[in-house]
Amino acid sequence: MKLLSGELIAQKIILQVGRNISQLCLKPRLDILVCQNDPISRIYLNKKKQMAQKAGIEVVAHNVKNPDTNKYLALIDILNQDRAVNGILAQLPLPKNVDLKKIIWRIDGKKDVDGFQMKEFQPPTPAAIIEILRYYNIAIAGKKIHILGRGFLVGKPLEILLKKMGARVSISDILIRKRELIKNIKNAQIVVSAMGKSDVLKIEWFHKNQIVIDAGTSVQNGAQKGDVGQQILEKVSAGTPTPGGVGPVSVACLTRNVYQAAIKQMMR
Numbered sequence: 001m002k003l004l005s006g007e008l009i010a011q012k013i014i015l016q017v018g019r020n021i022s023q024l025c026l027k028p029r030l031d032i033l034v035c036q037n038d039p040i041s042r043i044y045l046n047k048k049k050q051m052a053q054k055a056g057i058e059v060v061a062h063n064v065k066n067p068d069t070n071k072y073l074a075l076i077d078i079l080n081q082d083r084a085v086n087g088i089l090a091q092l093p094l095p096k097n098v099d100l101k102k103i104i105w106r107i108d109g110k111k112d113v114d115g116f117q118m119k120e121f122q123p124p125t126p127a128a129i130i131e132i133l134r135y136y137n138i139a140i141a142g143k144k145i146h147i148l149g150r151g152f153l154v155g156k157p158l159e160i161l162l163k164k165m166g167a168r169v170s171i172s173d174i175l176i177r178k179r180e181l182i183k184n185i186k187n188a189q190i191v192v193s194a195m196g197k198s199d200v201l202k203i204e205w206f207h208k209n210q211i212v213i214d215a216g217t218s219v220q221n222g223a224q225k226g227d228v229g230q231q232i233l234e235k236v237s238a239g240t241p242t243p244g245g246v247g248p249v250s251v252a253c254l255t256r257n258v259y260q261a262a263i264k265q266m267m268r
Contacts, residue, residue, distance in 0.1 A: 017056075
């Protein structure tokens with residue numbers, strides 16, 4: 001099995017972003033809205049801060065106390081008008097009483113560096129998956145690619161991007177019938193899992209000629225885990241590890257979006 005590590009890819013992106021930023025007359029700024037102490041959220045928040053600062057991006061975290069939708073919207077309105085702010089994102093997951101769709105569409109599209117609106121920027125995690133495939137010279141056009149997970153963070157935007165690149169894409173989630181799920185996985189040349197469930201996929205559903213991209217993350221007993229177990233990775237021809245696979249590249253793609261946002265705002 002060939003291990004598709006994302007660490008070197010992330011380092012190259014951060015290095016290039018840092019070089020580009022060093023030539024600017026300003027320091028790009030990313031503002032992050034935070035309200036929960038979720039383990040996965042905390043991991044990615046720390047990684048975002050570390051990588052952004054390494055690239056020369058200022059990071060400002062706003063702790064939203066006793067959060068509700070209106071508090072988020074009010075803060076976003078302020079940040080939208082602040083010319084010093086180049087990128088805005090709400091760290092997920094949000095509390096159940098906060099309307100995620102309202103939050104996403106309230107953010108100025110020029111500052112939507114998480115790419116949820118898919119107007120100005122590509123979402124970092126789907127972009128990271130494509131970066132990994134390209135880096136390891138894995139063809140996309142014409143390939144049968146199955147995505148596990150219909151989420152708006154990864155599954156749905158990734159489906160759109162891959163289809164634009166000529167891939168033959170199918171998508172499903174764990175709610176479909178088991179027989180259909182297994183068939184979809186076995187028929188795919190590339191499987192992308194973005195469910196956030198570490199105990200669903202079985203080794204017998206995969207074959208040795210497949211490539212598996214693990215974009216799911218969960219925490220068990222304090223340890224970060226992906227959707228794809230080690231036995232599955234050892235069976236297939238190539239796959240990404242967790243941690244060290246999609247995650248670091250995703251954060252690096254976010255920093256690139258912040259840099260691009262700063263450039264676009266300078267030109268307007």
